[in-house]
Amino acid sequence: MFRSTLRGMMSAGFMVAAMATASAQVLEIGADNGPTGLDPHLITAFPSFMVVNGNIYEGLTAVDKDLKIVPSLAQSWIVSEDGKTYTFKLRQGVTFHDGSPMEAADVVASVKRLLSKEMASPLASRLSAVESADAVDAQTVQLKLKEPSAALLSSLSLIAIVPRAMETNKDALQKAPVGTGPFKFQEWQPNGYILLTRNDAYWEKGLPKLSGLKFNIVPESATRQVGLANGQYALLPNIDAATALQLKGRPNVKLAETMDLAYTLIGMNVSKPPFDNPKVREAVNYAINRQEIVDAALFGAGVPGGPLSPALKSWALDVKEFGCYAPDPAKAQALLKEAGVAMPVAVSMKVLPRQDIKDIAQVVQEQMNKAGFKVELINQEQGQFIQDWRNSNFDMFASINAGQPDPDEYFYRTFRTGGSTNVFKYSDQEIDGLLDKARTLSDQAERKKAYDQVQRKLACTGPVAHLTYGTLFSAMNDKLKGYDVMPNRSLMMLRGASY
Amino acid sequence: MSRVLLARLIDLVIVLFGVSIIVFLMIRLIPGDAVAIMLGANTEITPERMAELNRRVGLDRPVIEQYLLWAGSALRGDFGTSLWTGRPVSAEILLHLWPTLELTALSLVLGAALAVPVGCLMAQTRGGAADVAMRIGAIAGLTIPSFWLGIVMILLLSAWAPGFASLGYVPFWEDPIGNLQRMLLPSIALALPILANLSRLVRSAMLDALGQDYVRTARAKGLPERRVVYKHALRNALIPFLTSVGIMTGYLLGGAIVVEQVFAIPGLGRLILGAIAERNYPLIQATILVVTAGFVMVNFLVDFLYMLVDPRVRA
Secondary structure, three states: HHHHHHHHHHHHHHHHHHHHHHOOOOOOOOOEOOOOOOOOOOOOOOHHHHHOOOOOOOEEEOOOOOOOOOEEEEEEEEEEEOOOEEEEEEOOOOOOOOOOOOOOHHHHHHHHHOOOOOOOOOHHHHHHEEEEEEEOOOOOOEEEEOOOOOOOOOHOOOOOOOOOOHHHOOHHHHHHHOOOOOEEEEEOOOEEEEEEEEOOOOOOOOOOOOEEEEEEEOOOOHHHHHHHHHOOEEEEEEOOOHHHHHOOOOEEEEEEEOOOOOEEEEOOOOOOOOOOOHHHHHHHHHHHHHHHHHHHOOOOOOOEOOOOOOOOOOOOOHHHHHHHHOOHHHHHHHHHHHHHHOEEEEEEEEEEEEEEHHHHHHHHHHHHHHEEEEEEEOOOOOHHHHHHHHHHOOOEEEEEOOOOOHHHHHHHHHOOOOOOOOOOOOOOHHHHHHHHOOOOOHHHEEEHHHHHHHHHHHHHHHHEEEEEEEEEEEEEEEEOOOOOOOOOOOOOHHHHHHH | HHHHHHHHHHHHHHHHHHHHHHHHHHHHHOOOHHHHHHHHHOOOOOOOHHHHHHHHOOOOOOOOHHHHHHHHHHHHHOOEEOOOOOEEEEHHHHHHHHHHHHHHHHHHHHHHHHHHHHHHHHHHHHOOHHHHHHEEEHHHHOOOOOHHHHHHHHHHHHHOOOOOOOOOOOOOOOOOOHHHHHHHHHHHHHHHHHHHHHHHHHHHHHHHHOOOHHHHHHHHOOOOOHHHHHHHHHHHHHHHHHHHHHHHHHHHHHHHHHHHHHHHOOHHHHHHHHHHHHHHHHHHHHHHHHHHHHHHHHHHHHHHHHHHHHHHHHH
16 A cells, blocks of 8 residues: 555655656647647637647648648659649658558558548548549559549648558548658647657657647636736737737747638528529628728727638639729618619628627627518527538528638538538529539639639629638747647648657 | 435435426527537538538437436436546536535535634624625625626636636645645635525524523523523524525536636536537536436435434434
């Protein structure tokens, strides 16, 4: 009894000592939610993505700070002339966290795992164009496509490469992930924290600089802020404008910001009146004053935006190109009269349970009511909202969506007839034709031309009234160096950070 | 006495059985199933993939079949696996149980231990300035919400003692000082309403007891007042106090949910909250059963203590 107590005390002592030395460089992060699983092929929730993407796992490609596609596990690639064969040369000397080398067979197994029916991976549609994956040799992989896919390289940045032994294992990675990234999974205490340690065998020499990352799960915003101010946490990633405003000017706290890829939106159900009429949808756009929303609900930290984020500099059109973005309640009323609907037009709007979205919905309600609508707001619980969204059970909804680096990844599934997230039941032959064509084009200028047309049409009469792109902030201790906020909310820049 | 205890045990089983059915049905009545929430509003998923996922987590079966399968395994001690993480539910509960038990016990001890002398003092100084001040304090303690108090305490402490670790949780056996530091504020936040409630109760029970004949006799015998209060009157005043402590334990579990949220303590409260938001059925079912069992067992214990304190209950 005495001996075991002594042993317990000694090991506790060692643990305390070990934690004390390690904690000097382990970056303490204050996260609002815990991961709901760690298998990169199964997760969809942002808190999971934040932990694994770029930290534990890497793809063949990656997206850099400017949202450009850059090499990652694939050092280079060649695309065949018909755009249907991609040959990737893999990086030499990359190992998984379990010590096994990363080879072509692992890439092939990862693709197969993701596409397998048993996995039922929500990411599978990103690789829907892939017909087969083959290992040419240990360092070369060939992907054959059913049809050209201009968004493939961008999609591959989100497809984690896992060890081939995991191809048939559906459960292990959900609890204990094994990737090639700069940080290794160490421990997960649900609702408490998740701890990653430095991958000493990481392929990029000299990285990572931090000895680990500890994601502390702190659901209360006030608590996270105090934790940052008193030095318990060194980083609060991806915070909203209201929180950033409160932290501004605090001693030892600095803010970093970037344009967010995510956008706030009003969705309309075009399968039933009154939104089956394009004129009514156009009236909604004229009714909305986007700058007012930015000022009133986002504390000025954001910009009005169209179908694509202004962060996508090479794709997005300037909002000045969308005539319906100039607020004009009189024009909205005239359009409603033309549409022949009874005024005021009574509609309901379901609201995602987030404070910023609730604020935005209230502003939109007032603006629309001034322009001939009578909007009833329905505040919903998350589960109910998602269910109604999935079942297209709404007139309108107010929400926020994550954006994508490539237009095809967002447009095709959202606006193509029968698209997987086309919950609006939108169907337009011209849009379908343009989207089908654009994804097969390899010429960037040609693609851009097609997407310009898509944006112009969707902006005013599409099923989505795009509202704003907010500024994305991260608050950190000023000792944290070399960390930038990514527009897609990934924390992969932590590999180069020091503290 | 053993017959009373046996009857209580049978009650316990019936309550747990009833709760298991109610919880099972109620959480399935909430709109938004686990798979829909798992996939969120922002993914690309076809109905076939959704059906596939439903099958994987067993939600494609009729509700009655789901219940029987679950209850059968639960009786064998297997509460299933978390729908999201794939970890055994029992392991997740054990992990989260300890912080909540520690928090509950500390606040209960803190609140109840202080309530007895404070209540006695209030009774002794009845109508005086000290009594009035303490009664006002008690009303404040009852009305101020624990979560608000928690946030204010964190803010004040961060200003006065920035180095004091007040957030999160470390097990006692890993870092005793760190553990107590982190438990201090949440325990006070939770203990305050208990102290307020129980001290008022002790006060009125005490006033009642102090007016009884046996107290007059004790005083007439020339016993010191302290002895009269703490030895003679207190024993009788403790019976309603015990009942309240039992009920308070249930209250504490509710209060703990909010306080755990504020102080980032990974306890049962946060586990339940997260599980409901995720519609993590096996986890919700098992956690609520554990909490119910805890509540019923505390009441069972209180009944047992009654019998020790008051011989009339044993009959």
